Amino acid sequence: MKLTKSFDKSLWVFHVNAASCNGCDIEIVAALTPRYDVERFGIKLVGTPRHADVLLVTGPVNRQMADRVRRVYEQTPGPKAVLICGNCGATSGVYYDSYCIEGPFDEFIKKVDPNAIIVYVPGCPVRPEAITFGVVQAWKALEKLRGEA
Amino acid sequence: MAEAPPYPLNIGPIHPALKEPTQFKFVIDGEHIRETDFQPGFNHRGVEYLGMKRNPLQVLHLAERVCGICSAAHQYVFCRAVEHAADIVPTERGDYLRAIVAELERIHSHLLWAGVAGHELGFDSILHYTWKVREDVQDILEILCGNRVNYAYYIFGGVRRDISKEDIAKCRKILSNYRKIEDTVLSIFFSDPTIIHRTKDVGVLTHENAVKLCACGPLTRGAGVKKDIRFDWPHGAYGDMMDDFKVVTPETMGYHATGDVFSQIVVRIGELFESVRMTEWLLDNMPSGPITSEPNLSALLMAKLRMAEGEGVARVEAPRGEDIHYVRLKKNKMEIDSWKIRVPTYGNIMSWLTMFKDQQIADIPIIIASIDPCIGCMDRVTLVRDGSQAEVDWKVLHDMSIEKSRRLMR
Amino acid sequence: MMKYKSGDEIAASFRNRFKGHLIEDPYVKTFRNGVKKTAYSQVFVRVKRERFQDAARHLKTFDGPHHTVASGSDLGDEIEVLFHFEVYSASHGHGVVVTIGTRCPKDDPHIPSLSDIYPSVTPTEREKQEFLGVAIDGIKDNRRLFLTHAVPVGVYPWRKDEFGPEKLVRQVHKDPSGGGDGTRVIADHSPFPPGGPPVKRKGGDA
CATH class of the missing domain: 3.30.390 (Enolase-like; domain 1)
Known part of the structure; x- marks a missing residue:
């Protein structure tokens, strides 16, 4: 899939909360507000996955949300990247042996789409600087797609 | 059709x-x-079930991940519940430092709420303004605890980190900034026509319902019920502050307690600056001494918590209302026998x-x-x-x- | 000026009123914190199931009972449910936490509801039904609360016997290739299978 030139200047992000504890979520909002202000780079949160380039996922995926998160992923138009914020999405974090966790988000999403571009931002919770850095990494990963037909 | x-x-x-x-x-x-x-x-992540498979020190880590916004409240109340079950007495300085972090968390949470409420009204300037001033209290929390969210500050018997003289000076400076912006914030929230139009007589909780349905937190105080765990059940350092501080209700701020959204704004903004004053009071009156009654973690875990038999209820006033944990410990059993969390929204x-x-x-x-x-x-x-x-x-x-x-x- | 009763007086009142119907003697824990050592206390009362509603009603003779939540645990042969209250709430320093609990055997898991006495208990009673597999008789809303989309009917997360959730746990570190396939648990609003709450006979099979 070829990217247009306008793509790499502004990434629109859709935030999916898959049973997160809110710690990462408030840091995401903090990243948008004046001190960190990622909107100056053209990064903004959008209200629907259909407008998004990047899916920003927090939390381990639990049973209730698994189906819904998969549908959100499928609704996001390609090319797209997944930004996993926090330890939970990468390893299920402190909730690893709970009865209602469907497993780390990356494994879960690889089943849906084996070629998914996944960027991990570790931390419990992630810091706003780390989120900004993670979005930049997603940006680079998406730019690599430009060479592909 | x-x-x-x-x-x-x-x-x-x-x-x-x-x-x-x-x-x-x-x-x-x-x-x-x-x-x-x-x-x-x-x-639902099954936190209580997970807690019943882990020992109290591990659960301490889990408890603050119940909620990222009131993580200090959950750690605080879990520590207290275990202390009540195992008869551990926290030190005086530990009590004060605990209350300081709890009050700072209230400041950050109420500012967060004020911004989000503004956003929901379509008033995004408020969101950006309050989140800008919220970063200052995040700085204090980072100075005190080393992290912006999930502080890992509390331990059974006290706290993990002491506060140095230089840090106290830094905290005072930042807190004095909040005193400076108090009038601005009050005038934004109490006299802006958009906020008044959108929140007066909207979402009314009557006094009768608030009492009958056992509401808690700023919601119930907005309806004129003076329930506040800090003063009703004077635990920790709050027992010492009973004479100097009173429950914030719309009446104390000069408004009628109508129970609508505006009353809740009044209560939360009033509490925000009350918490600033409380933090300054706590810094002024903080006793010296050890910060924890048992600095040796493995001794604490093995000797005290493993041998403890008993149950305890603890409650603290989280930013959103009453947070209660029930903990039961069994002798010779590492894991917590029973754990129940009730968060304010519930x-x-x-x-x-x-x-x-x-x-x-x-x-x-x-x-x-x-x-x-x-x-x-x-x-x-x-x-x-x-x-x-x-x-x-x-x-x-x-x-x-x-x-x-x-x-x-x- | 109204007279606030202390934790000891409240415990004594329950002791006298429910003599012969108590599971254990009511006891008080009092704590003193801070520099001024202000005292605050909590009372634990455990009464037999037949008098449980009466005990909750007796609490109303003290001023301003504020219901917070019910907790519950699996004691092996019995299930215990504790309702946590505060009396003298909104009193600026006189609040006492009172916990009123009762137990039921696992071969007859029924507990009377308090929703006629305290209207705010309904959510927490719904939670007890789905988490402990204990039927609350007279509950105002018989649907499940938190586990509707998460856990199949017949699994009760706080049970430590064969009705517990162990079979649903996936050990991520032991089974890295696993992971869910995203199939949705069908929403089921009934807390119990058609036959009612799970009955466990003593020493026998379920």
Whole structure:
């Protein structure tokens, strides 16, 4: 899939909360507000996955949300990247042996789409600087797609 | 052919609360809400079950991950519950440092709420202003605890880190900045026409319902009930502050306690600056001495907690209301035998549902936001009409809210 | 000026009123914190199931009972449910936490509801039904609360016997290739299978 030139200047992000504890979520909002202000780079949160380039996922995926998160992923138009914020999405974090966790988000999403571009931002919770850095990494990963037909 | 009213209206379930990721099911007739039901559990992670498989020190780590916004409150109340069960007495300085972090958390949480409430009204300047000033209290928390969220500050018997003289000076400087902006913030929230139009007489919780349905936190104080765990059940350093501080209600701020969203704004903004004064009081009156009664963690775990037999209830006033944990420990058993958490939003569910009665759809966001239910964003609304589903995202609802603000301003 | 009763007086009142119907003697824990050592206390009362509603009603003779939540645990042969209250709430310093609990055997898991006495208990009673597999008789709303979309009917997360949730746990570190396939648990609003709550006979099979 070829990217247009306008793509790499502004990434629109859709935030999916898959049973997160809110710690990462408030840091995401903090990243948008004046001190960190990622909107100056053209990064903004959008209200629907259909407008998004990047899916920003927090939390381990639990049973209730698994189906819904998969549908959100499928609704996001390609090319797209997944930004996993926090330890939970990468390893299920402190909730690893709970009865209602469907497993780390990356494994879960690889089943849906084996070629998914996944960027991990570790931390419990992630810091706003780390989120900004993670979005930049997603940006680079998406730019690599430009060479592909 | 269109169905006759009333129509069902579902909101949710993507909602970042802890145990209350609520899916709302409204029955609407035109613009008005007739009935409200809710379906929580989409964010259920089985924290209590996990706690019953781990030892108290491990659960301490888990407890603050119950909620990222009131993580200090959960750690605080869990420590207290274990102390009550195992008869551990915290040190005096430990009590004061605990209260300082709890009050700083209240400042950050109320500022966060104020911004989100402004956002729900379509008043994004407030969101950016309050989150800008909120970064200052995050700086203090980072100085004290080393992290912005999830402080890992509390331990059974006290706290983990002491505060140095230089840090106290830094904290005082930042707190004095809050005293400087107090008048600005009060005038924004109490006299801005948009806020007054959108929040007065919206989402009313009557005094009678607040008492009958056992509401807690700023919600119940907005309705004029003086329930505040810090003063009702004077634990920790709060017992020493009983004479100097009183419960903040709309009356103490010079307004009538009508129980609407505006009353809650008054209570929260009043509490915010009360917490600034409380933190300064605590810094002034902090006794010296050890910060924890048992600095050796393995001794604490092995000798005290493993041998402890008993149960304990503890409650603290989290920013959103009453947070209660029940813990039971068994002798010679490493794991916690029984654990129950109740977070403030859970206690307010029943009151919350009564607040939607006969309100307009455009007021749904602010009423949901008004009890501070760990909102961040609810993403999607599904309108079911004519048997087919049309998806309306949160943005559309938000736009409706903005449109209502504009209409009122004309 | 009203007279606030202390934790000891409240415990004594329950002791006298429910003599012969108590599971254990009511006891008080009092703590003193801070520099001024202000005292605050909590009372634990455990009464037999037959008098449980009466005990909750007796609490109303003290001023301003504020219901917070019910907790519950699996004691082996019995299930215990504790309702946590505060009396003298909104009193600026006189609040006492009172916990009123009762137990039921696992071969007859029924507990009377308090929803007629305290209207705010309904959510927490719904939670007890789905988490402990204990039927609350007279509950105002018999649907499940938190586990509707998460856990199949017949699994009760706080049970430590064969009705517990162990079979649903996936050990991520032991089974890295696993992971869910995203199939949705069908929403089921009934807390119990058609036959009612799970009955466990003593020493026998379920």
